[in-house]
Amino acid sequence: NAGVTQTPKFRILKIGQSMTLQCTQDMNHNYMYWYRQDPGMGLKLIYYSVGAGITDKGEVPNGYNVSRSTTEDFPLRLELAAPSQTSVYFCASSYGENTEAFFGQGTRLTVV
Amino acid sequence: GQNIDQPTEMTATEGAIVQINCTYQTSGFNGLFWYQQHAGEAPTFLSYNVLDGLEEKGRFSSFLSRSKGYSYLLLKELQMKDSASYLCADLDSNYQLIWGAGTKLIIKP
Numbered sequence: 352n353a354g355v356t357q358t359p360k361f362r363i364l365k366i367g368q369s370m371t372l373q374c375t376q377d378m379n380h381n382y383m384y385w386y387r388q389d390p391g392m393g394l395k396l397i398y399y400s401v402g403a404g405i406t407d408k409g410e411v412p413n414g415y416n417v418s419r420s421t422t423e424d425f426p427l428r429l430e431l432a433a434p435s436q437t438s439v440y441f442c443a444s445s446y447g448e449n450t451e452a453f454f455g456q457g458t459r460l461t462v463v
Numbered sequence: 464g465q466n467i468d469q470p471t472e473m474t475a476t477e478g479a480i481v482q483i484n485c486t487y488q489t490s491g492f493n494g495l496f497w498y499q500q501h502a503g504e505a506p507t508f509l510s511y512n513v514l515d516g517l518e519e520k521g522r523f524s525s526f527l528s529r530s531k532g533y534s535y536l537l538l539k540e541l542q543m544k545d546s547a548s549y550l551c552a553d554l555d556s557n558y559q560l561i562w563g564a565g566t567k568l569i570i571k572p
Contacts, residue, residue: 393467393550393562394506409559441505448558449494449513454505 353377357442357455364432364462372427372458374442382445383425384409384452385417387438394441400425401448432462467563469551474569475541483536483549483566491556495534497525498550500565506550509536538568546570 355376364370376383381402386394396409400419414436416428425444429436442455466488475481487495494513498506512518512527512534524537536549548565555561 391471391564393564394552394560395562396559399559449511449554451508451511452506452560454507457505 355442355444355453355455357440357458359458360456361459362461364429364460366432366434366462368432369428369430370432372429372440372442372460374425374427374455375423376425376444376453377423378444378446378453379422380444380446380453381422382448382452383419384443384445385415385425385427386441386443387411388441388457389438397427397440429460434462436460437462467551467553467561469549469563469566471564472567472569474571475538477541477543477570477572479541480537480539481541481568483538483551483568485534485536485551485563487532487534487551487553487561492529493554493556493558495525495527496552496554496560497534497536498552499547500550501547509549541570543570543572 358373384399385397388394395411397415398417400406403422406417406419440458443452445452469485496511497509499509500506510525517526522539527534548567550565551563552560
């Protein structure tokens with residue numbers, strides 16, 4: 352059981368470049384989330400989805416986009432990378448909104 | 464407001480007991496989560512409390528007081544592998560998790 356698989360683990364982007372962080376889960380969870388984690392700060396919700404075809408903005412959505420075409424996949428798109436997007440990104444999924452969340456291994460992104 | 468407060472860092476001795484406190488001030492409440500996060504790794508679930516009281520799960524216990532907006536995580540018989548950050552997260556009225564910055568727990572032999 353793979354759980355939540357997130358790629359890549361590390362990435363360096365130049366300012367203005369674009370990239371997609373991939374996330375897939377094999378637990379048939381309806382709820383999926385993207386968080387960013389900065390040093391000394393709590394996890395901040397970027398976007399979330401409550402099922403295929405449905406996405407919603409979280410606390411810090413600016414500069415990001417998502418899609419949820421299938422239950423399994425929830426990619427995060429950065430269109431024009433900025434230094435402020437340097438962070439560790441985590442994808443997570445859960446069965447329900449008040450149940451345990453399972454996290455991917457994280458992506459450490461540096462924008463230079 | 465939506466503030467989750469927990470101490471930044473705590474130090475404890477192997478074999479001892481430590482209590483990590485968390486206070487929350489969110490409008491609306493749907494439960495309180497605790498997660499463990501080792502350095503460089505993803506958070507992993509420890510506990511979820513939605514009713515007042517203490518819930519015990521092996522060496523770890525979690526307590527909630529809704530009237531006081533207060534929770535704590537109690538770790539007994541500390542082991543070196545318990546060195547990690549412990550994240551408190553409140554499930555608000557919109558069923559979104561509001562995360563604290565985490566408490567870094569350092570275990571000394």
